[in-house]
Amino acid sequence: MEKTHRARRGAPLAALAAGLLIALPALAQEQFIGLPSYRVGPYAAGGSGIYGGWIDYMTLINERDGGINGVKLTWEECETEYNNARGVECYERLKGKGPTGNTTFQPLSTGITYSVLEKVAQDKIPMVTIGYGRTDAADGRVFPWVFPMISTYWSQASGMVKFIGGKVGGLEQLKGKKIVYLYHDSAFGKEGIPLMEQSAQKYGFTLKQIPVAHPGNEQQAQWLQIRQEKPDYVILWGWGVMNPTALRAAARSGYPRDRIVGGWWSGSEEDTIPAGDAAKGYISANLSGVGTGFPVIQEVQKHVYARNKGNMEDKNRVGSVYYNRGIVHGILTVEAIRTAQQKFGAGKPMTGEQVRWGFEHLNLDADHLARLGATGLLPELKVSCADHEGAGKVKFQQWDGSKWLPLTDWIEADRAQVRGLIEASAGAYAKEKGVTPRDCSKEP
């Protein structure tokens, strides 16, 4: 089916393409990865950074190692414009390509994640959502095909509470304190609320929720309210233009920036540079390390950029927050394929089903990370049948006016608390949808 349609579409192009392609690559063993990227529109900064880093890492694997045990990685981008309908089209377009179909689908958009959530299970393509997507999908018994790896939003919220607790001298000192949760008024912004509310009860701090309507380029009223409330800390759960606006408004209303703690979608260079001096001192969470100091990034410089094969148009973005997150996407994908190959046959392209097994048995301990040259770039990670999150840790970083500086090491979320919420929410989903959760003791 897929063949005929491609032939139909490609027919008028065939002659032209033949002229342009000098030599087709030899048909070696290949592993196809479809990239539903977005490089235009309001979120292009995130899309180009993350997919650029990811592509650079795959180029590194091909250039330096000759692929994964000899299996070359191939990929194709499909522009989604961060739009759900386009994302579904990309999903359908990419899923049949390559010798074993699309290996994994990682759309970097919560909306697209929801739109293909049920399709990936039917088509047997694992979906990895690092730092976004459906939080309760971390319960792998209910969502076998979805991997919200490293940290979910609830782990981030819990990590933030812990971090603020550390700042004020211990979690018990949070009693009587006041925290403002300033959020993007959308599904994304509201994700953190259940955990924040529970934590407020548990530790006895006052939680004040203040929504900002999309896109958030006008926040006078919100910051006036914050000035009246006089909170001890402000959590900034923002996205896009809302972040620099919040920092500028905070500067105008005289709220100290080092008391604002942003989420990982509020903590990139693209969020702070537009705010200028107003961003200095601002703290944000991150789920990957920043800077070019990691050996793996230097390998990329050496094997990819030195040979002019890099994907980033602006080479200075190598080592930036989004770029490094892209490297993390690459590492997790490649290591999952490698894990799958160990089980199902080294040197062979893996099917989506086999790669799903690889993701589920991914175990990146300190040694493994050191071998990859990625110590500190991502936390130690152990995924299992029940736990698709794997780590539940966040780092905090501070903006010094020109770059992000690491502020803390990995801070682990209150995993019991997060897990409780995840299981309750996933259980409700399973009930509504009539899904029987897997029995993890019977999984291979």
Add this chain to the structure above:
Amino acid sequence: MLYREAGQFKASYQADQQIFPIRQDRVGFSLVLAFFFLLVPAVANQYWLQAILIPVLIFSLAALGLNILTGYAGQLSLGSAAFMAVGAFAAYNFMLRVPGMPFLLALVLGGLCAAAVGVAFGLPSLRIKGFYLAVATLAAQFFIIWALTKFPWFSNHSASGVISTQAVVILGYAFDTPASKYLLTLSVVALLALLAKNMVRSSTGRAWMAVRDMDVAAEVIGIRPLHAKLSAFAVSSFYCGVAGALYAYTYLGTVEPEGFNLDLSFKILFMIIIGGVGSILGAFLGAAFIVLLPIFLDNIIPQLFGGLLSSSFSSNLQLIVFGGLIIFFLIVEPHGLARLWQIGKEKLRLWPFPH
């Protein structure tokens, strides 16, 4: 020559008033219907059904709804996506909360809810016109999305405000394959398009057009503007609501309020402008143009230029070409693609003897 209608006499009022008075049109249209109902589900693969045809059909229906309001009744609206959201969330809640609710009834009820909301936001149209009315409907766009996000009841208390739709089962048959979903969508769209075509030819449609052309004159000849304008809002929102419910149930499966944002409203408006304002065919052509062209460009541009362009540049180039083509078509034919078809048809009727 092919299009000659010589010898086709209309001997009764019925023959004169039918939708396609020319035999070639009737045959051609039947062939098109047969193609889409019989051949397409048999040969098209999942990609074409799920990612191309279903969204085109759904957006055609939404554009049809907006075309009734803007094209026929002359009331500019920027709230189409919000009315789609009302339809989607209403159908979801009817299915969720009423045990044994049949899907088609939920679809109609979803449409009716959207119609009620549409009438409420159409009330300002009795006082204000043109761009001012567009701003009033813009309020609908923001208010409805805000309300759906704000009150968790609408999304059945889902933490993120996202709903995931129930299975579609009609008379015990589960519509779960792409082909069956496509046929369901196509049937609903075809039925509603037929209804719309007849509506705009009836007294209701004539009243809309009279109000559009000059509402004072329409009032003088005895058309009630209140009735005409509000009925246009109701019917238009009904169509958008049904389109929204189909969008949720047969296309995406899970929807969030933000999916129905202002961008989508503008997109639907562009569909009718490109396709042809005040034309049923235009809604379909416009939807196909706006949905398919970016996908086509995304396929063709990287293939044409291979590795010569960076991916960012090729993504931006697609937008440039897309925008350029929109301008080109509007300059070539300001009345939309449907008008091009009409001109082509008139030429064909004379061909090969233009005099």
